[in-house]
Structures are given as structure tokens and as C-alpha cells.
Amino acid sequence: MKNIFNETLESLENTLVESGFKAFSARQIFDWMYKKDIRDFYEMTNISKDLRAFLSSHYTFGNIDIFTKQYSSDGTRKYLFKLSDGHLIESVLMAHDYGKSLCITTQVGCNIGCSFCASGLLKKIRNLSVAEMVMQVLEVQKEAKVRVSHVVIMGTGEPFDNYDNVMKFIDVINSPYALEIGARHITISTSGIVPKIVQFSEESKQVNLAISLHAPTNELRSKLMKINDVYPLEALMKSVKQYVAKTNRRVTFEYILLQDINDSIEYADALSDLLRGLNCYVNLIRYNAVDEFSYEPTEEDSANRFYQRLLKRGIQATLRREMGADIDAACGQLRTKKTI
Ligand code: SAH
Ligand code: SF4
Numbered sequence: 001m002k003n004i005f006n007e008t009l010e011s012l013e014n015t016l017v018e019s020g021f022k023a024f025s026a027r028q029i030f031d032w033m034y035k036k037d038i039r040d041f042y043e044m045t046n047i048s049k050d051l052r053a054f055l056s057s058h059y060t061f062g063n064i065d066i067f068t069k070q071y072s073s074d075g076t077r078k079y080l081f082k083l084s085d086g087h088l089i090e091s092v093l094m095a096h097d098y099g100k101s102l103c104i105t106t107q108v109g110c111n112i113g114c115s116f117c118a119s120g121l122l123k124k125i126r127n128l129s130v131a132e133m134v135m136q137v138l139e140v141q142k143e144a145k146v147r148v149s150h151v152v153i154m155g156t157g158e159p160f161d162n163y164d165n166v167m168k169f170i171d172v173i174n175s176p177y178a179l180e181i182g183a184r185h186i187t188i189s190t191s192g193i194v195p196k197i198v199q200f201s202e203e204s205k206q207v208n209l210a211i212s213l214h215a216p217t218n219e220l221r222s223k224l225m226k227i228n229d230v231y232p233l234e235a236l237m238k239s240v241k242q243y244v245a246k247t248n249r250r251v252t253f254e255y256i257l258l259q260d261i262n263d264s265i266e267y268a269d270a271l272s273d274l275l276r277g278l279n280c281y282v283n284l285i286r287y288n289a290v291d292e293f294s295y296e297p298t299e300e301d302s303a304n305r306f307y308q309r310l311l312k313r314g315i316q317a318t319l320r321r322e323m324g325a326d327i328d329a330a331c332g333q334l335r336t337k338k339t340i
Helices: 009-018 025-035 049-058 130-144 163-174 194-201 218-224 233-247 265-275 300-312 333-339
Strands: 065-071 077-082 088-096 099-103 150-153 186-190 208-212 251-257 280-286 317-319
Touching: 009 025, 009 163, 065 130, 077 130, 088 130, 099 130, 130 163, 150 163, 163 186, 186 194, 194 208, 194 233, 208 233, 233 251, 251 300, 265 280, 265 300, 280 300, 300 317
Parallel strands: 099 150, 150 186, 186 208, 208 251, 251 280, 280 317
Antiparallel strands: 065 077, 077 088, 088 099
8 A cells, every 4th residue: 555645646647547537536636635634535525436445445644653842932843753664754844934944854864974964973774755755744734733835855864865756745745736835935955966956957846956065165075075075066066057057046055154164264255256157145054063073153253254255255145043943953963862
């Protein structure tokens, strides 16, 4: 039996047609599942009895259970889910003035192993299914009694290392027959898997792409992110330029400010030189300290200096405010504490 939340509208239509039913019923089924929150095929009263029987014998509704949750005073909520095989994954709900944004996990663990990231402490065990990603949104909406308006694919895992499932997940949450989260409200973040950036630029999806850069030189980036040895800055920047040319979309570069590591004015200048002329902006991120590592977040004054320098040199940038600092909100922290 398959979890029905793995299906995109298109794949469900194909299954129905192959089994002698009408493609159109897929929309009705999605309507029951996503708009009316029905979890029993026999309650789907506008589809035929035969189809209800077919669905019941082929599909389940699956589930992921909330294992623990933490609420921050700033409205951030962090959830640790237990999957059906016992693995733990996390999602973080953030309250912004423009809506509610949910940070989604794509893999159990992560193999990229960046030197500052708690998620990389636990090696990848497996990819998440489409259903396990969709259910993060559904369960959080139910628990927090909110509509998730924005999704950031920035939890544990490298989304481009689980490419096909992540693309289907985007289809489901974006579909007007399912969760209707606007493509421009969806952001996918990658550590820089070059061939997948190229592939992604062919998808004609209107979702935002964010690249975890964190350093403007190969020497420093390789120290922070060993993926840089496989896809160094020249190759990465080439693929990003291709993406921008192909999609006409602005790309975001994420840059965590690490005290005395990548936050000097010289690095701000090198970063401006690297990005000059590209349709992009830089998201300066405050580092959430991780017990296992000695990195510290850059102090506010230095962070501001770095930010102002980028602006002065013509690079658009934002200095992101910290969210959920009181609840282990850094990626992977909650799960790491419960697992190690
Ligand atoms: N694997 C993907 C997406 C998940 S990580 C990627 O690396 O892009 C999402 C973002 O969180 C990345 O930019 C990552 O560098 C950042 N991040 C990881 N650990 C962090 C921490 N302790 N504090 C702040 N940001 C962190
Ligand atoms: Fe994996 Fe991203 Fe963490 Fe690097 S920053 S270890 S790619 S989750």
C-alpha cells in the first residue's frame, strides 16, 4: 500500500487512467484530501463506489507523529517528528509580518557535512518521501492552527540530493488543487550541487533559489564546506549565471557570518567582486552557535559593518533577524540533541 500523499496531481491522474477511471477524479480526490481534510476514501462521496474501493485497497493516508515541540517567545515553533520507521526529523514554523513560513526537512541526516552545521553531524540515512515532506506542512498547520503561506526548503538535508522527490513535493504544495502555496513563496536552498542547479534551471518553476555560499574564496569555502572541493566557486558561479540567464530570476546567496572567519571587510570586498553584475542579493545570516563546534556568531557591530560595506559596493543585501534563539532553532540542533 502506498501513501497517497506521495502522489502529485499528474501521477494520480495517470494511475487512475491506467486503472480505467477518469483523470478528472484526481482533482476531486485532492479536494477532499487538501481542502476538506478528509482521511477516509469512503467519505469522498462525489466519486464512484468503485473508485473508493480501488483507492482503499491501494492507498493509505500515512502519518508522521509529533515527538516533541518547542515554542519560542517570538512565535517560532519547532517540531520534531517521528517517522514510521522511527527516525526523527524537524520542521520550524516562523511567524513573519507577511505570513507563516515553514522550514522543511528533506533527508534524514545530511552527507554534505559542512563544518558549522548540526545537521551534518548525523550522516544521511535516507531521503524523505514526497509524503513525508507534504505531511510536515499538513501536521504543522493542524497543530498550530495556521495556514502556512511560505515554505523554505532549508531544514536538514541537501534538497538537490533528493531531487525528484523535492520537485514532486513542490508540485503538490504549489498545486491549486492541493495546498496552493505560491511558487514565489517557496524557496529551495542548496549547498551548491552544480549539475542539479543546471537541471533546476530547466524546470520552469517560479520558485526562489538560494545558494549557501558562506565564503567568497575557494580556500575558505573548502574549509567550511567540503562540497566546494567537488564544485568549486568557478563552476558554482557559472551554473548560477546560467540559472539567472535561463529563468530571468534573481538568486539569493546565503552567507552565515562567523566571527573572525568570514566576516572581515576584505571578505566583504571579495564577496562584492564575486557577485558584481549578477541579478542577486545576499542574505546575511546570524549563526546559531552549535555546542559541538567552536564557531561564534559575528557581533552586531561587525555584522552591520559587513552589511554596509556590501551596500556601499553596490551589492543588495539583507541582515536577517534571528528567529527562535531560545529554542535550539539552528538547523538540526533539536534532532541532534535527541539522537546523540
Ligand atoms: N543543505 C541545504 C539546505 C539546508 S541548510 C543548504 O546547505 O543550503 C539551510 C541553511 O542553513 C544553509 O544556508 C546553511 O548553511 C544554514 N545553516 C546551517 N547551520 C546553521 C547554523 N548553525 N546557524 C545558521 N545557519 C545555519
Ligand atoms: Fe547539509 Fe546544508 Fe547542513 Fe551543509 S548546511 S551539512 S548541506 S544541511
